[in-house]
Ligand code: GLC
């Protein structure tokens with residue numbers, strides 16, 4: 001159910017990429033005990049919910065997104081009891097846990113797949129997509145999400161289907177027994193007292209069963225129209241919800257690529273399949289020549305404001321600047337010279353009060369940035385490895401590829417959390433599984449914790465404000481009102497409910513920028529003067545004070561304001 005008044009509308013979620021968060025035993029890999037040790041930090045930060053990346057038993061081809069036993073914790077992350085302890089102790093800190101539900105595929109080392117490989121006629125062979133071809137070639141020309149064909153071949157000649165890496169065979173949702181097994185897993189975990197799930201890659205579970213090759217396939221692109229949000233998926237999602245989530249007071253956020261506006265309501269509306277889906281519509285400034293230019297900001301503004309207007313009328317969404325699949329937001333949205341406290345806090349303010357539930361990715365709150373990757377050997381991501389090999393074969397040179405991964409590689413977000421300026425940034429006593437980003441001596445939790453002017457301190461204020469009782473109705477139920485005319489390079493909007501409203505104004509340019517009376521009046525039907533407006537209460541400001549000059553509000557470079565109106 002996705003109705004009004006649900007607790008998760010007023011929650012702030014923190015994403016933990018377990019492998020990189022905190023190592024407790026010196027093996028260089030983050031683990032559950034490490035998360036338990038850091039619960040006080042998360043409580044101090046003020047978040048409500050942890051989204052924990054997969055901790056299930058896994059060969060770790062895709063860092064846990066390839067599951068070989070859904071009922072067990074991987075020994076690298078701890079014991080099964082550690083998970084029970086984490087759920088229980090987090091609760092004592094007032095923090096709920098959601099797990100990453102990876103049910104489009106499992107691991108090729110899952111018992112189901114092993115049996116299916118051994119015995120073509122067994123029950124579990126029906127849990128996957130197998131095909132034989134007469135010419136010995138792939139059954140079709142579809143490309144996987146990670147590059148290469150969606151088909152890989154078994155020694156006995158059968159082909160099996162995978163949307164992602166060859167070690168992630170897709171589960172056959174057409175098979176009712178398989179679906180029942182999946183529901184059993186979900187209900188088992190819900191019975192343990194978790195709050196819900198982040199649902200991985202869910203729009204891939206329905207395929208065009210003709211498996212016909214696609215006519216015009218360019219090398220880069222996978223044929224989304226054949227296996228992403230494909231017609232018929234509704235039946236699966238409705239059943240999934242009915243058999244699992246509905247039986248509990250369960251919160252779900254889906255990674256649902258391919259869901260356009262026409263389907264948004266079905267996915268998240270009053271009786272939507274999920275509590276919310278992520279809004280990926282403005283995830284980066286990718287391809288912008290100069291991210292700091294007025295043009296680039298204006299394009300970003302349009303994307304954000306348009307999309308928010310649509311979503312606020314049709315459902316609910318998860319909003320974020322970062323996750324484990326993308327480069328760091330300071331790299332994606334800002335030119336190097338513009339990165340700093342003001343720009344980072346401006347971006348944070350910009351998204352935090354939008355219509356939806358805000359997500360913070362570990363390290364974002366201290367302003368972690370991309371690492372510098374000097375060779376392919378430093379990269380760990382399975383997608384990077386597959387793509388690297390494929391593109392080399394296609395004739396690309398190593399230098400260009402390295403540059404690509406320095407910009408867009410998923411490893412950028414996965415470097416260890418920077419806790420202090422000591423050995424390995426306080427992440428591990430051993431050798432970290434992925435190198436620590438060079439800037440950790442300046443950018444770390446310990447340093448920012450005591451500093452009221454730090455990004456971390458700003459995030460704490462931001463989170464506290466987003467969760468403030470006084471704003472609960474506006475944030476949870478209020479509409480979204482864009483102010484497209486606020487000024488070039490300025491992104492501004494109002495959120496309002498029952499006569500109460502807040503105004504968010506962010507200057508996304510690295511220079512002074514004026515929001516004038518005229519512009520404000522145009523966007524603001526009450527016709528208030530700037531003086532009136534600001535006498536009413538600035539709730540948040542990433543500078544000291546504001547400047548009004550000949551009837552104009554002068555915004556400093558990257559100044560961000562949240563103002564309460566009555
Ligand atoms: C999702 C995850 C990503 C993973 C993929 C396959 O996109 O966010 O990390 O590689 O699904 O499970």
Ligand code: CA
Nearest residue numbers: 023025029031
């Ligand atoms: Ca460890």
